[in-house]
Ligand code: FAD
């Protein structure tokens with residue numbers, strides 16, 4: 245009788261994982277802490293802590309359930325420190341004749357595992373069914389479509405799952421309440437206090453508490469302030485569920501069903517619940533579909549030809565631009581920033597400066613505790629940098645300081661003015677914005693959604709345009725960049741002392 249080794253990866257910590265569900269009695273379950281995974285980008289120390297604490301607790305839980313579990317610790321003297329080699333070493337040690345694994349979340353591991361399918365000790369890959377859709381489902385939906393737009397994918401998802409549906413129609417009479425979700429923060433709005441957990445208690449119970457807390461205190465206001473940015477609250481009304489979802493401690497189905505129930509029980513309005521479900525049932529599944537159907541070419545795309553290295557302040561927050569300073573500080577403090585900070589502050593700035601995709605993607609992968617390549621890459625390369633030529637977004641998410649001023653209270657604390665385009669006090673986003681449009685006229689001018697803005701640019705007096713160009717160029721010439729990884733206080737990379 246076959247004796248399989250079941251390799252469970254750091255982001256596969258779900259009892260419902262297909263390989264665990266189908267485990268024969270003689271299977272050996274293996275989880276491995278390995279230096280290769282901990283060091284290929286300089287992961288934020290919170291991210292390393294989260295992965296290892298969650299993996300250790302999950303191994304404990306599996307043992308309690310009666311599984312035979314081998315846990316490779318970072319400190320084990322015989323640890324090979326590569327997932328592939330460590331699994332193969334352990335398979336030999338335990339006399340296993342095959343290695344079973346659920347599809348990993350990163351192409352590089354998937355490819356390495358595919359290549360071992362015909363090895364003497366064969367690897368068997370199983371489809372990951374913890375999502376609403378498989379890559380094959382996405383391929384089928386994408387077949388024959390010229391444009392792979394989220395909105396159409398999301399409507400199909402609603403129909404397929406029945407979430408927020410009644411008699412085949414969307415509840416509330418509309419598919420999408422995005423227009424009701426753009427309120428800036430005003431006055432003395434009170435934010436919910438985020439729950440705090442100790443690392444060593446990062447168990448299912450803690451994540452249950454996070455989920456309960458969000459549903460009780462944040463969901464009702466999620467929609468209205470979804471696009472807002474605030475000086476005083478790091479989290480606003482966002483759920484902070486991404487890390488728990490991505491490593492497998494929560495399932496997207498249970499989260500969406502719980503949110504839907506709040507609407508049915510009249511405890512949260514439709515715009516909030518629909519907006520929240522759209523992020524998970526729509527965006528999260530959509531970016532995963534894109535990732536698996538477009539890789540490995542997707543990672544090499546750079547349609548606007550960006551070449552700049554990452555600005556150095558992305559590692560240490562040393563900048564006078566207050567919105568960026570706060571976004572980097574919050575990121576380094578918490579391993580978290582909400583979507584609009586990632587997209588419209590750090591992302592927008594990188595887009596306007598032309599930061600090359602590999603440099604920006606490595607940064608997002610390193611600094612956020614929820615970062616897994618299948619979700620990080622399409623968001624960064626596609627949504628932020630428009631490097632996929634518009635597959636993910638119909639136009640680049642570029643914006644001037646005026647947008648940041650409208651959506652946040654950062655500008656009140658900044659030495660720059662969002663209302664000035666040139667001069668010493670001018671907000672750098674403003675000249676960079678027009679400079680970006682000039683630089684990429686060839687690729688963007690024909691885009692119907694950019695017509696209006698190119699119209700404004702073309703109506704500008706030539707001397708004003710020239711002054712803006714000069715202002716932006718001078719700024720870019722002086723912008724310090726970092727060719728390697730910086731030494732921020734919280735991105736630890738891997739060292740035995742700090743992570744074991
Ligand atoms: P909420 O605002 O409360 O949203 C609820 C859930 O919806 C999230 O937990 C997440 O699972 C899902 N979601 C929301 N937006 C997206 C999206 N655009 N793509 C996929 N899922 C989404 N998300 C990650 O999970 N991992 C990443 O590595 C990641 N990298 C990103 C990089 C960039 C440049 C950008 C612009 C976005 C990135 N996102 C990533 C998406 C999004 O910013 C985070 O999911 C969100 O900020 C997590 O916070 P939250 O749980 O409080 O989300």
Ligand code: DLZ
Nearest residue numbers: 253254276277278281282295348349350
């Ligand atoms: C992100 C991460 C880290 C830091 N460490 C490990 C690890 O030691 N062992 C492991 O199995 N996974 C780790 N991960 C997650 C992986 O890098 C990778 O994203 C997933 O395994 C892909 O499914």
Ligand code: SF4
Nearest residue numbers: 565567645655658671
């Ligand atoms: Fe950011 Fe410009 Fe506002 Fe300063 S003025 S906070 S740089 S948008």
